[in-house]
Amino acid sequence: MGVNLEASTLLLPTTRLLLAAKRARGGRPDLVASSLRDVGDAPSAPPGRGAALRNTARLSVWMTEEWLRQLVALAAGLRGRIVVFDRHFYLDYYHADVDAGRRRGVAERLHGWMLARVYPKPELVIMLDAPAEVLHARKPEATVAWLERRRQQYLELAPLVPQFVVVDVDRPLDAAVSEVAAAIESSWKAKNS
Known part of the structure; x- marks a missing residue:
């Protein structure tokens, strides 16, 4: 239930379909929230309208996957089980999306807000x-x-x-x-x- 969807066995059918389509086009079947480049790296140029829409759609799929994992963890916890995340979304994307110390797009700001204020912390x-x-x-x-x-x-x-x-x-x-x-x-x- 970590952040690497490529290696995950728990995926929504829509995400599974998106990853299969990327593979079929010859692309790397990855799907990540935000770039994990260093905070000090220079920000890239603002994306065009099409890229911004794709970025927002990609992040919407990602956030749905984050909540799927949280619901599975909640259900297991209610049954008295200990839940282990390989990596936790809040921590893995803190420097990319939560920390306000760098320039982010609208989708990244929304993702950061959700992780900081709504998504349960470990x-x-x-x-x-x-x-x-x-x-x-x-x-x-x-x-x-x-x-x-x-x-x-x-x-x-x-x-x-x-x-x-x-x-x-x-x-x-x-x-x-x-x-x-x-x-x-x-x-x-x-x-x-």
């Missing part, structure tokens, strides 16, 4: 942390510099959620897993006591 965030060089060596999808900037952006989010735990994952897997399990158990006990 009760517990566990950040699996390692130096950018280690992250890059494990999965070289971005530059070390970009990974370090995103890592710092995530660390800055700690004051925005009730519980923010940083787990060092540059160590044996068993130790990291034990710390994650302990954080979840502690949070669950505090909530249910």
